[in-house]
Amino acid sequence: MSAATQPDTHVAPNRPGRSIDEHRVILSVAAFLWLILAVFGAVGIVQRLLLGEQLTTYSSYIPWGLWVAAYIYFIGLSAGAFLLSSLVYVFGVRQLEAIGPLALFTAAVTLAMALLSILFDLGHMERFWEVFLRPQFHSMMAWMVWLYAAYFLLLLAELAIVLRQRWSRLNDEQLARDRTRLRVLGTIGVPLAIAFHGGVGALFGTVVAREYWNTAIFPIIFLTGALVSGGALITAIVAFLWPTLDSGWRELVAYLSRVVILLVLLDLLLEFAEYSIPSWYQVGAEYNLITYILFGPYWYVFWVVHLLLGVVVPVILLTRRHALAQGFGAVLVAITFFAVRLDLVIPGLIAPELQGLEHAYLDPIGNRLVYSYMPSLFEWQVTAGVLALGIALFVVGYRFLRLVGPVQDVAAEGDAR
Amino acid sequence: MPPLGSPHQAVAPPEDPTDAAGPSGLERRDFLIKAAAMLAAGVAFPWGGLDVAVLPAQTSSAGATDPAVPAFAISPQADEDVLIRMQRDLARALRKPIEQRRWGMVIDTRKCVACMSCTVACVMENKLPPGVVYRPVIDTEIGTYPNVTRQFLPRPCMQCDNPPCVSVCPVNATWKRPDGIIEIDYDVCIGCRYCITACPYQARTFDFGENWTNNAATGAPAALALAGAAQYENEPNFEYSERWNRANGPIPTSPVGNARKCHFCAHRLVDGLLPMCVTTCLGRATIFGDLNDPEALVTELAASSNAIRLKEDLGTEPKVFYLL
Structure with missing residues (x-):
């Protein structure tokens, strides 16, 4: 069936088993929910642009809040999705071949969401380019931004190659050349992704003043987290949006689910080390x-x-032999991983560096000198806005870029037009 | 922006009529009693009260070699107020090239009574908005009631020789000056707040664009007060010898949206003035000067056996010392 004649069914144009009407209902509900999210978020983003950070509740003592957590969450999704794509393009994992373009595109969209989140967190958004004009490479943050820039270009290059393959018929020679190019780019990309996301962990881990952050496990746990959340996101997308519901799809979801279970358990192990080592004897900062x-x-x-909805329930669901159950498990892992990101950022900041500073001098007007933090509605709105934008970007891309499905059919369909 | 001329009235040294002869040792209790009596004058005299406080215009014949450096006419006196000595130390330091100065501070916790006048004076001097504070006084109760005592710890920026806040800045917006003061360039700072997380003393705060009149009562009776407050809020501050008119907006006007911190009143130092917290300290508990000058009071006290620095183990090498 041609996508042009069935615009409503873009989520699963070839998906059998559901009537067109059912699709309409699901799509309308989804579109309605998205619209609510978008309006809710747009209000926040407009307020952010007009009023700056006055409506936030983070403070001088807890200077990083929801937006920084959102940023490391989205950037983790991006790094995870990208590393998954490298399994295809660098390590030649056959079972995952079909998700390569999807993973690359997801990595690009979540990267954009991450950068937007952190842009809104800056006191002077209009000066972000200073990081390129006068970088200070002692700073992990400067490294991170430069590595992102490199990663972004690399992602675009890989996407361009992959999409050209899917959009036009290439001869064997061209395909072979593309494969080589992809392998080269992916081979550069793997250490780059490890560097930038390990770098995000190191951004926190290198801060000597913060005992909770200042551990060698931080970059490692950031990377594992990226793989867990990014892998779960791709699994969820495949489980719910794949155009076909055949045995190939079931196998793909099952394979991805096993990968996600493994990563969730590995992450749990690291987390156990992170929490138990410094607190075993119940003494110390x-x-x-x-x-x-x-x-x-x-x-x-x-x-x-995190533990119930992000580990226990998903692991049970992911071990079921039903692709939709596995999909739900993956959705849970991907969404609840935000809790892990919050628990990485905020607790590092809640203890006064000097005992008594919490009541040395107060700010009764803006409440900016406190050691407690609960994100304001406004902060949630801005994050919702970023989410809505990301979803829109993803849906548009998914609809028009032909990221999934058999290459030949799509190409043929393109020729037929 | 070019440095401004002195935005402040110089605390002029008095032409002291009494002669230099007197008891050679400074009796601390004696001194405190006198100092307390003479607080309002800002400058204490060996004998007498406010009635002898003559504050003539600064004389230029004080022997300063550099005409840009404010002269200081008073020769050392026994029993003189430490402010006088610090003023003299300061003038001497300013005659040296900047890279040979090393500004430092000694805070005598035994003399601090937690009056918070340093905190407030700092807020006034730098026009600090709500939520921004450079020098809070930490007030800790020690012991179990009724056997308790309190300990006071004013906390300026430590102006570390090895500052953790500087190397984290992604855009080189903060650095250590040749004289050891850690400076922030408000025109470059992107407001990422990484430095705020990196300071082990939490000496940096963020300017969120709050104002003292936020959520204030409005209406006819409040109009006058609000007008006065609004005028205060529109006054510039002169940090780093520049004129800063902070303002909110889609693109905030610095220092709104920047990290901010104590800078030992660098803008006052260039004009030969002590930091505001030093001049307003009731008990003369805050001593300031050039740590490179062996003659300076601050150097003398920093070498006391009861001098400590905060979080010495981190290796930040603070230039603020506490006497216990």
């Missing part, structure tokens, strides 16, 4: 911070959102 994470006012972020 870091012990207090970990107690705060596990039993403090936001205990549910760890126990309910």
Whole structure:
């Protein structure tokens, strides 16, 4: 069936088993929910552009909040999706061949979401280019930005090659050349992705003043987290948006699910090390911070959102032999991983560096000298806006870029027009 | 922006009529009693009260070799206020090239009474908005009631010799000056707040664009007060010897949207003035000067056996010392 004649069914143009009407209903509901998210978010973004950071609740003592967590979450998704694509283009994993372009495109969209999130976090957004004009390469942050720039260009190059393959018929010679190019770009990309996302972990890990961050496991746990969340996101997309519901699709989802389970458990192991090592004897500065994470006012972020909904339930679902159950498991992992990102950023900041500073001088007007943090509605709005933009970008790309499905059919369809 | 001329009235040294003879040792208790009596004058005298406080215009014949450096006419006196000595130390330091100065501070916690006048004076001097503070005084209760005591710890920027806040800046917007002061370039700072997380003393705060009149009562009776406050908020500050009129907006006007911190009142130092927190300290608990000058009071006190620095183990090499 031609996509041009069935615009409503773009989510799964060839997907059998559901009537067109059912599709319409699902799509309308999804579009309606997206519209709510977009309006909710647009209000926040407009306020951010007009009023700056006045409506935020992060402070001088907890200077990084929801937006920084959102940024490392999205950038993790990007790095994870990209590394998954490298399994195809660098390591030649046959089982995943079909998801290569999808993974690359997802990496590009989530990268854009991450950069937008962190842009809104800057006090002077209009000066972001200073990082390129006068970088200071002692700073992990400068490294990170430069590595992102390189990664972004590399992503675009890889996407261009992959899309050309899918859009036009290439002869064997051209295909062979493209394969080589992709392998070269991917081979550069793997260390680049490890460097920039390990670098995000190092951005925190190198801060000597913050005991919770200042550990060697931070870059490692950021990378594992990227693989977990990025892998789960791709699994979810494949499970719910794949154009065909054949055995190939079932095998693909099952294969990805096994990868995700493995990564979730590996991440859990690292997390256990991260929490148990500094707190085993129940004494020390870091012990207090970990107690705060596990039993403090936001205990549910760890126990309910992360451990229950992000590990236990998904692992059960992912081990089921039903592709949709596995898909739901992957959705849970991908979404709840945001809780892990929050628990990496905020707890590092909640303890005064000097005892008593919390009541030395107060700010009764803006409440900017406090050691507690709950994101304001406005902060959620801005993050929702970024999410809505990202979803829109993804849907448009998914609809028009022909990222999935058999190459020949799509090419033929293109010729037929 | 070119440096401005002195935006402040110089604290002029008095022409002291008494002669230099007197008890050679400074009796601390004696000194404190006198100092307390003479606080309002800003400058204490060996004898007498406010009635002898003559504050004539600064004389230029003080023997300064560099005409740009404010002269200081008073020769050392026994029993003189430490402010006088610091002023003299300062003038001497300013006659040296900047790279030979090394500004430092000693805070005598035994003399601090937590009056917070340093905190407030700093807020006034730098027109700090709500949420931005350069020198809070940490007030800790020690012991279990009723056997308690309190300990006061003013916390300026430590002006570390090995500053963790500088190397994290992605855009080179903060650096250590030749005289050791850690400076922020408000015109470059992108407001990422990485330096704020990196300071082990939490001496950096962020200017969120808050104003003292935010959410203030409005209406007829409040109009006058609001007008006055608005005028205060529109006054510039002169940090780093530039004129800063902060303002909110889609593109905020610096220092809104920047990290901010104590700079030992660098803009006052160039005009031969002590940092505001030093001049307003009731108990003369804050001593300031050039640590490279062996004659300076600050150097003398920094070498005391009871001098400590905060978080010495981090290796940040602070230039603020505390006397316990």
